Every structure is written in C-alpha cells, then in structure tokens.
Amino acid sequence: MLDKIRKMLGVKDLPEEVTPLYRGARNEREALVLLKEARRRDESRRRRAMADLEELDRAEEELLEEGKGDITDARKLMLARRVKEIRWKMQELNNRIENIYNKRLKVLNEHVASLEVEEVGPVRVILGQFGQTRSRISNILADINYFHVRLKEGQRWRYVAPDGHNVTWLAVDRGGLQLQEGERVYWEQIAVFGDSAGVIEAQAEGDTSFVLGSARRHRHPLAHEEHSVDTGLSTIAQGEAEVPRIAPRLRVQGSR
Numbered sequence: 001m002l003d004k005i006r007k008m009l010g011v012k013d014l015p016e017e018v019t020p021l022y023r024g025a026r027n028e029r030e031a032l033v034l035l036k037e038a039r040r041r042d043e044s045r046r047r048r049a050m051a052d053l054e055e056l057d058r059a060e061e062e063l064l065e066e067g068k069g070d071i072t073d074a075r076k077l078m079l080a081r082r083v084k085e086i087r088w089k090m091q092e093l094n095n096r097i098e099n100i101y102n103k104r105l106k107v108l109n110e111h112v113a114s115l116e117v118e119e120v121g122p123v124r125v126i127l128g129q130f131g132q133t134r135s136r137i138s139n140i141l142a143d144i145n146y147f148h149v150r151l152k153e154g155q156r157w158r159y160v161a162p163d164g165h166n167v168t169w170l171a172v173d174r175g176g177l178q179l180q181e182g183e184r185v186y187w188e189q190i191a192v193f194g195d196s197a198g199v200i201e202a203q204a205e206g207d208t209s210f211v212l213g214s215a216r217r218h219r220h221p222l223a224h225e226e227h228s229v230d231t232g233l234s235t236i237a238q239g240e241a242e243v244p245r246i247a248p249r250l251r252v253q254g255s256r
Contacts, residue, residue: 001025017107032115039108046101053093060086117148122157124148127213129162144215151175151204159200161214168193168200168214175208185210 005022006014014022021038025031060083067079118125120133127135128145143164151157161168169192170177176186180201185191193200200212222229228236 001027001031004028005031015107017104018111028115032112035108035112035115039105039112042101042105042108046097046105049093049097049101053090053097056086056090056093060090122150122155124150126211144213146211146213148209148211151177151202151208153204153206156201156203158202159212159214161199164216165214166194167217168212170200170202170210170212172208172210174210176205177202177208177210178205 002014002019002022005028006012018035018038021034022031025034063079063083063086067076067083071079116136118133118136120130123130123133124147125133125135126146126148128147129135130145130147145161145165147159149157159168169190170185171190172185172187174187176184178184179191180199183191184205194217228239
C-alpha cells in the first residue's frame with residue numbers, strides 16, 4: 001500500500017505523520033477513512049488545547065490584577081510564582097499547538113485532499129474539468145485544467161483542450177509516452193505544446209504516470225525572480241515588500 005500511495009502522489013517518501021495510517025490500510029478508501037479520523041482527533045485535541053490556553057490567559061490576568069492591589073509581600077511572591085507557572089504552561093501549550101497539532105493537521109489535510117480527487121478512468125482531475133467530471137477544488141482562477149494520468153503498458157489516451165486553451169504541457173514521472181507525431185517523452189521530461197490546438201494523443205510505453213495541464217496563455221508578459229512570478233519587476237518588489245508586514249498576522253492565524 002505504501003508503494004502504491006507513493007506512486008499515486010508522485011513522491012519518493014511519505015511524511016512520518018501519515019506513514020502508519022497508510023501502512024494500516026488495505027486500499028485507498030480505507031486510507032482516506034483513517035486519515036479523516038486522525039484529522040478529527042487532532043482537531044479535537046487542538047480545540048481543547050486552545051480552550052486551555054484561553055483559560056490560563058484569563059487566570060494570568062486575574063492574578064496580575066490582584067497583584068496591583070494592597071497585598072502582603074508574601075502574597076505578591078506567591079502570585080509571581082503562580083504567574084510564572086501559568087506562563088510556562090502557556091508556552092508549552094503554544095509549542096504543542098504549533099509544532100504538533102498544526103504541523104500534523106497540515107499534512108493530514110494535504111493527504112485527505114489528494115485522496116479525495118475526482119477520478120474518471122485513468123484520469124485524476126486535480127483542477128478544472130475532464131468530460132463531465134469536475135475537480136472538487138473550485139476556489140481558483142478559471143481556464144486551467146490539471147490532471148494526473150496513469151496508463152498501463154500500451155494503453156492509449158486522448159485529450160482535447162477546451163476552447164480558448166492555447167497552451168498544453170505534460171511531465172512524466174514514471175514510464176514513457178509516445179505522442180501522435182512519433183515524439184517520445186520519458187521519466188522526468190517535460191513537453192510543452194505552445195500555441196497548439198490542445199489535442200494530445202499518447203500511448204504508454206510501460207506503466208506510465210504523468211501530469212498534464214492546459215490553459216489560456218497569459219495575456220501579459222511575465223517577470224521572474226527567484227521566488228516570484230508577476231507581470232513586472234515593480235509588482236514583484238511591491239509584493240515582496242508586503243511580506244514582513246503580513247507575515248506576523250498570518251502566523252497568528254495559522255495557529256488558530
């Protein structure tokens with residue numbers, strides 16, 4: 001099962017958070033059930049930890065408020081020790097939420113989404129639509145199809161891009177493909193069909209796995225930097241300048 005999942009997801013190694021779950025499943029359906037159950041447990045644990053954190057925060061505020069009053073030195077010392085203890089517990093909870101629950105939930109969510117991809121024949125519809133089958137991911141820009149296709153030795157497959165799609169590409173991660181004009185694309189190779197009508201006919205050479213995408217060519221020239229692509233260098237600089245401002249808020253949101 002582990003080898004099957006690795007091939008399906010196109011990865012060499014699986015995260016330690018999900019490996020035991022896949023090992024305990026007999027098929028993809030059972031794996032999805034186990035992943036969802038693990039996600040439910042971690043979401044419940046995170047909610048309890050967040051509730052404990054809020055309770056500790058209220059207790060700290062009460063102790064600090066009491067410390068402002070007219071109390072003895074012995075009482076102040078006791079309150080200080082109590083506040084220190086509460087802050088240590090809050091730090092421990094924050095670390096658990098961030099480094100265990102949030103990290104594990106991110107991995108679980110990614111793998112649940114991967115196994116919930118709609119399938120039709122050899123095609124997993126990651127984005128867009130293939131025939132009557134539409135991707136479950138809907139909150140993205142339109143005019144892009146992105147599929148994961150798995151073919152057996154000698155199996156033929158044909159793709160016709162929707163009207164308006166004028167660029168098509170594919171990348172092979174296992175096996176090889178013979179295309180309609182006799183060209184061949186093998187493992188770790190990419191083929192780009194620029195300004196094509198979007199008709200791709202392929203035959204598998206060995207058991208083959210590849211991704212294919214088609215889209216409407218972007219109407220603006222694109223500028224590239226090491227970590228960014230945008231319509232110009234000025235917009236890249238503007239976007240990168242925003243990172244330090246919004247990063248703290250995103251980290252806080254990610255811990256909720």
